[in-house]
Amino acid sequence: MFGSVLQKIRESRPLVHAITNYVTINDCANIMLAAGGSPIMADAPQESAQITAACDGLVLNLGMLNDSKKEAMRTSAAVAAECGKPVILDPVGVGASPYRLETAAELLNSMAVSVIRGNASEISALARGHAQSRGVDAVLQGEPQTQLRRMKELSRKYSAIVVQTGETDLLTDGETVYEIHNGDPMMKLVTGSGCMLSALTGVCCAADPEHLLEACACAVCMMGLAGELSGAETAARGGGTASFRVGLIDWVSKMNEEILNGGMKLEMRSDDDAAVCGN
Amino acid sequence: MFGSVLQKIRESRPLVHAITNYVTINDCANIMLAAGGSPIMADAPQESAQITAACDGLVLNLGMLNDSKKEAMRTSAAVAAECGKPVILDPVGVGASPYRLETAAELLNSMAVSVIRGNASEISALARGHAQSRGVDAVLQGEPQTQLRRMKELSRKYSAIVVQTGETDLLTDGETVYEIHNGDPMMKLVTGSGCMLSALTGVCCAADPEHLLEACACAVCMMGLAGELSGAETAARGGGTASFRVGLIDWVSKMNEEILNGGMKLEMRSDDDAAVCGN
Amino acid sequence: MFGSVLQKIRESRPLVHAITNYVTINDCANIMLAAGGSPIMADAPQESAQITAACDGLVLNLGMLNDSKKEAMRTSAAVAAECGKPVILDPVGVGASPYRLETAAELLNSMAVSVIRGNASEISALARGHAQSRGVDAVLQGEPQTQLRRMKELSRKYSAIVVQTGETDLLTDGETVYEIHNGDPMMKLVTGSGCMLSALTGVCCAADPEHLLEACACAVCMMGLAGELSGAETAARGGGTASFRVGLIDWVSKMNEEILNGGMKLEMRSDDDAAVCGN
Numbered sequence: 001m002f003g004s005v006l007q008k009i010r011e012s013r014p015l016v017h018a019i020t021n022y023v024t025i026n027d028c029a030n031i032m033l034a035a036g037g038s039p040i041m042a043d044a045p046q047e048s049a050q051i052t053a054a055c056d057g058l059v060l061n062l063g064m065l066n067d068s069k070k071e072a073m074r075t076s077a078a079v080a081a082e083c084g085k086p087v088i089l090d091p092v093g094v095g096a097s098p099y100r101l102e103t104a105a106e107l108l109n110s111m112a113v114s115v116i117r118g119n120a121s122e123i124s125a126l127a128r129g130h131a132q133s134r135g136v137d138a139v140l141q142g143e144p145q146t147q148l149r150r151m152k153e154l155s156r157k158y159s160a161i162v163v164q165t166g167e168t169d170l171l172t173d174g175e176t177v178y179e180i181h182n183g184d185p186m187m188k189l190v191t192g193s194g195c196m197l198s199a200l201t202g203v204c205c206a207a208d209p210e211h212l213l214e215a216c217a218c219a220v221c222m223m224g225l226a227g228e229l230s231g232a233e234t235a236a237r238g239g240g241t242a243s244f245r246v247g248l249i250d251w252v253s254k255m256n257e258e259i260l261n262g263g264m265k266l267e268m269r270s271d272d273d274a275a276v277c278g279n
Numbered sequence: 280m281f282g283s284v285l286q287k288i289r290e291s292r293p294l295v296h297a298i299t300n301y302v303t304i305n306d307c308a309n310i311m312l313a314a315g316g317s318p319i320m321a322d323a324p325q326e327s328a329q330i331t332a333a334c335d336g337l338v339l340n341l342g343m344l345n346d347s348k349k350e351a352m353r354t355s356a357a358v359a360a361e362c363g364k365p366v367i368l369d370p371v372g373v374g375a376s377p378y379r380l381e382t383a384a385e386l387l388n389s390m391a392v393s394v395i396r397g398n399a400s401e402i403s404a405l406a407r408g409h410a411q412s413r414g415v416d417a418v419l420q421g422e423p424q425t426q427l428r429r430m431k432e433l434s435r436k437y438s439a440i441v442v443q444t445g446e447t448d449l450l451t452d453g454e455t456v457y458e459i460h461n462g463d464p465m466m467k468l469v470t471g472s473g474c475m476l477s478a479l480t481g482v483c484c485a486a487d488p489e490h491l492l493e494a495c496a497c498a499v500c501m502m503g504l505a506g507e508l509s510g511a512e513t514a515a516r517g518g519g520t521a522s523f524r525v526g527l528i529d530w531v532s533k534m535n536e537e538i539l540n541g542g543m544k545l546e547m548r549s550d551d552d553a554a555v556c557g558n
Numbered sequence: 559m560f561g562s563v564l565q566k567i568r569e570s571r572p573l574v575h576a577i578t579n580y581v582t583i584n585d586c587a588n589i590m591l592a593a594g595g596s597p598i599m600a601d602a603p604q605e606s607a608q609i610t611a612a613c614d615g616l617v618l619n620l621g622m623l624n625d626s627k628k629e630a631m632r633t634s635a636a637v638a639a640e641c642g643k644p645v646i647l648d649p650v651g652v653g654a655s656p657y658r659l660e661t662a663a664e665l666l667n668s669m670a671v672s673v674i675r676g677n678a679s680e681i682s683a684l685a686r687g688h689a690q691s692r693g694v695d696a697v698l699q700g701e702p703q704t705q706l707r708r709m710k711e712l713s714r715k716y717s718a719i720v721v722q723t724g725e726t727d728l729l730t731d732g733e734t735v736y737e738i739h740n741g742d743p744m745m746k747l748v749t750g751s752g753c754m755l756s757a758l759t760g761v762c763c764a765a766d767p768e769h770l771l772e773a774c775a776c777a778v779c780m781m782g783l784a785g786e787l788s789g790a791e792t793a794a795r796g797g798g799t800a801s802f803r804v805g806l807i808d809w810v811s812k813m814n815e816e817i818l819n820g821g822m823k824l825e826m827r828s829d830d831d832a833a834v835c836g837n
Contacts, residue, residue, distance in 0.1 A: 022301050022580050023308050023320050029581050029749035034799045039749065040651060041581050044624040047657040054654060066323040066347065068624065093319060096333060099326035189532065191308035191318065240529030241313045250798030253747065301580050302587050302599050345602040345626065372598060375612060378605040468811065470587035470597065519808030520592045 002218035002264070003257040005208050009036040014056040014206035018199060019043045019073050021063030021092060024192030027249070028059075028199035034253035035222070037203035048072035052079045057206030059199055060107065062100045063092035070103050074110075081112035086205035086212060088115045089160075090198035095125035105129070108158045115205060115216055116154065117163040117198045120147060127154045148177065161216050165197060169220050170269075173213045180217065181265035182224025184231030186244045193248075197223045200252065221264040226251035228263065281497040281543070282536040284487050288315040293335040293485035297478060298322045298352050300342030300371060303471030306528070307340075307478035313532035314501070316482035327351035331358045336485030338478055339386065341379045342371035349382050353389075360391035365484035365491060367394045368439075369477035374404035384408070387437045394484060394495055395433065396442040396477045399426060406433045427456065440495050444476060448499050449548075452492045459496065460544035461503025463510030465523045472527075476502045479531065500543035505530035507542065560776035560822070561815040563766050567594040572614040572764035576757060577601045577631050579621030579650060582750030585807070586619075586757035592811035593780070595761035606630035610637045615764030617757055618665065620658045621650035628661050632668075639670035644763035644770060646673045647718075648756035653683035663687070666716045673763060673774055674712065675721040675756045678705060685712045706735065719774050723755060727778050728827075731771045738775065739823040740782025742789030744802045751806075755781045758810065779822040784809035786821065 015038045020028055025041060032039040042051045045068060052058050058080040060073045080087045089107055094100045104126060107113055116126065127150035148170060155162045155174035164170045169180040187193040200223055204215040230247030237243065294317045299307055304320060311318040321330045324347060331337050337359040339352045359366045370383045383405060386392055395405065406429035427449060434441045434453035443449045448459040466472040479502055483494035509526030516522065573596045578586055583599060590597040600609045603626060610616050616638040618631045638645045647665060652658045662684060665671055674684065685708035706728060713720045713732035722728045727738040745751040758781055762773035788805030795801065 023304050025581050026305060026584060026749060030800065030803070033747050033749055040654065041622055042651070042655065043622060044657065046625065047623070047655045050657075051655060064320055064322065065326070067325065093321070096319065097321065097326045097330060099323065099329075189312050191305060191312055240532035242309065242525040242528035242532070245309070246525060246800040246804060249800035253798035253800070302583050305584060343599055343601065344605070346604065372600070375598065376600065376605045376609060378602065378608075468591050470584065470591055519811035521588065521804040521807035521811070524588070525804060 002214070002221065002260055005204055005215055005218040006255070006257055006260065008207040009203060012056070012207055013038050014203055015040060015054065016057045016059060016202045016206050017042065017052050017055040017076065018059040018061065018202065019048065019069055019076060020059060020061035020199070021195055023063060024195040027192040027196050030249055031196045031252055032199050032203050034249050035200055035203050035255070037206070039199070043069045043072045045071040045075060049075040049079045052076040053083065055085070057086045057088070057202045059088045059090070059202035061090040061092055061195055061198060062094060062103060063195065065100050065103060073103070073107060077107055077110055077112040081110065086114040086202070086209050087112050088117060088198050088202045088205060089113045090195060091116065091118045091122045091126055092195065093122070094118070095121040101125060108160070111159065113158060113160045114212055115161045115163060115201060116158070117165070117194070117201055119194060120164060120166050123147070123151060123154065123162065123164045127151070161212055163201065163216050163220060165194065165220065169224065171213065171216055171220065176213060177269040178213070178217050179267050179269045180220050180224060182221055182228060182263070184227035186231050186234065186241060187227045189241045190245045190248070217266060221266055222252060222255050222260060225260065225263040226255065281493070281500065281539055284483055284494055284497040285534070285536055285539065287486040288482060291486055292317050293482055294319060294333065295336045295338060295481045295485050296321065296331050296334040296355065297338040297340065297481065298327065298348055298355060299338060299340035299478070300474055302342055303474040306471045306475050310475045310528055310531055311478050311482050313528050314479055314482050314534070316485070318478070322348045322351045324350040324354060328354040328358045331355040332362065334364070336365045336367070336481045338367045338369070338481035340369040340371055340474055340477060341373060341382060342474065344379050344382060352382070352386060356386055356389055356391040360389065365393040365481070365488050366391050367396060367477050367481045367484060368392045369474060370395065370397045370401045370405055371474065372401070373397070374400040380404060387439070390438065392437060392439045393491055394440045394442060394480060395437070396444070396473070396480055398473060399443060399445050402426070402430060402433065402441065402443045406430070440491055442480065442495050442499060444473065444499065448503065450492065450495055450499065455492060456548040457492070457496050458546050458548045459499050459503060461500055461507060461542070463506035465510050465513065465520060466506045468520045469524045469527070496545060500545055501531060501534050501539060504539065504542040505534065560772065560779065560818055563762055563773055563776040564813070564815055564818065566765040567761060570765055571596050572761055573598060573612065574615045574617060574760045574764050575600065575610050575613040575634065576617040576619065576760065577606065577627055577634060578617060578619035578757070579753055581621055582753040585750045585754050588807055589754045589810055590757050590761050592807050593758055593761050593813070595764065597757070601627045601630045603629040603633060607633040607637045610634040611641065613643065615644045615646070615760045617646045617648070617760035619648040619650055619753055619756060620652060620661060621753065623658050623661060631661070631665060635665055635668060635670040639668065644672040644760070644767050645670050646675060646756050646760045646763060647671045648753060649674065649676045649680045649684055650753065651680070652676070653679040659683060666718070669717065671716060671718045672770055673719045673721060673759060674716070675723070675752070675759055677752060678722060678724050681705070681709060681712065681720065681722045685709070719770055721759065721774050721778060723752065723778065727782065729771065729774055729778065734771060735827040736771070736775050737825050737827045738778050738782060740779055740786060740821070742785035744789050744792065744799060745785045747799045748803045748806070775824060779824055780810060780813050780818060783818065783821040784813060
């Protein structure tokens, strides 16, 4: 299913600009390279817009936000929107910080964002419009049906694909819903699993901007499957969380159509859509 | 001995805010997760105090200090002190930079700091109040007895536990002194061994704020023992310093009461205390 | 050939100040430690000059540049030049950003830079004086002879050694040219291969400031050979890019005279020099 996304990445080697979180910036660059993309990190307002203009996509990560990055995000998002390049927003910790939530709202209101990728706490905070959760980790927010309704509303409001990751990953463009069941429990014990997925989503979307929902689903499956493969290896070798992280990036670099098609656990969710979208 | 600290970490999953050094920020987040804590990194004055208010502890690391972080540290330390949350200060390179030393002095004088964790050069610079050493690595500073006397004075002056790490680790609350002999020579060849220990200390103290000296000793033993276990594995596999670092975090993630009690090398030092504290 | 550089590193444990890129800052510190150096990272103008004054060398990396770092680079470069300490400039992405190119030009014009280390795109942009390439990765720029002529001109203009890395690495002090053929294709799939080499070059030059060309050649051979050794191991174990990166730093930490002399692929290039330098 995702062979064409992978092929496009390897053929075009998309250049992706990331304005991102210093905690996980190295992991993000490495996973983008591992997938076949070409990352460039730059967050000074003095050069940000020019760099975005030369790139195929943009990733904005709100972790460790500051005013200088915020300004760079604003100008880069405007350039990307003007040129029709995909923009991925990762609202890290937005549920814990009004400052990040305001910045997210400003970026979303500019209508430049193509994809929002977060955990349940973050997506809920964006949907509600106010902060509430503790920390950066996901906290279960309401019933699954409520969550899905919120995701669809958020998606339609900002004309953006919404990707909510957790034990089950959910993706929607406001109509179609994908449910993905790949992943490994160790992913929560490594910082940057979410950030890396957003970076990888940037590479997939930049390579296949005409099929953003598929590109997002491809990124989520790749990441989750790489996690499963690394988790199995780590357990077999008696390793811990740092070995798991090495294996996670290793498996993204070793991913191909055969491995991906053999291991991905994706289904389209249609049963209760009408009811969910009814209002 | 430290079973209760470990158990409390796993039960409460303490949320710890770190305003820290970009060199080792990823390692710090990963070791906090490996131990069972939940890290949040944020260093913009715009959000720092609000984030501290929602957390169980605060880690301040002076590596790569700048004026924006300094302001964030000031406001976060004030919030933590007001709420009675443990604050760990890691005075990285304070012996080499008057700017860092002044910042350390300001933070200490606010009486918000619960634990100071540094190497011999750093602790000596704080005790003397002026910079002198070269670089960020430890340089032997005076006789052991002189060092211990300085540590106790520093501890009493600021009502803070002082943890000095090196070949032998020393901890004091101004009265009791622990000596810990865990560790591996490779720890000095990996950047962030000290920063990671301070981050881990933040997790232990946030989980058990009523027993800070024991929480600090637990962190020091865990880190040193993880180093020993990784060192043995690295040597057996013919690895180098990067493999050692992976193993170090792996072993923190695999640490449990049995491993810790079986391997920790801690003794209370009481013999010469009277003489040392006599003045 | 490089035994004396290695020996000097291990004897003097040179202290090297780096004002560098947050993407790869941890890898840079770790490779400097692995080689036997002692890194200190500091980029606040408030302390930068004082720290440089206490160090044996300075590495300036333009990745993720901002105005505060630019100011720190300016003052640190002035101090290093005044004290005759080697300064390594890594013009990361200078071909993609006028802001970085202007900063590079300013640093070069101050005549403080001893070594310029970049890929073909970056060296070409510096030689031409204007930006043109996409992203941070190398793009082939003109014929090999043209490239070599540009390198020599650049070297003479700024009295700096020029190190251009890629499939074949070229080094020149404006007269002598070394060609180095060590390396592994996986190096391009790991972020920071170039940054790490610049950091390692800083350690070698700081240890042997009287023989900068040899020190640079030693760093390039060490890095390339470590890449080859790690690449072979990674392939044998079925690993990916993250395992390769662990092995790369491991092998720098295990490097010794015997391994280096046995594996380095260096030749002096003299055949067409006259023609090349003729103008």
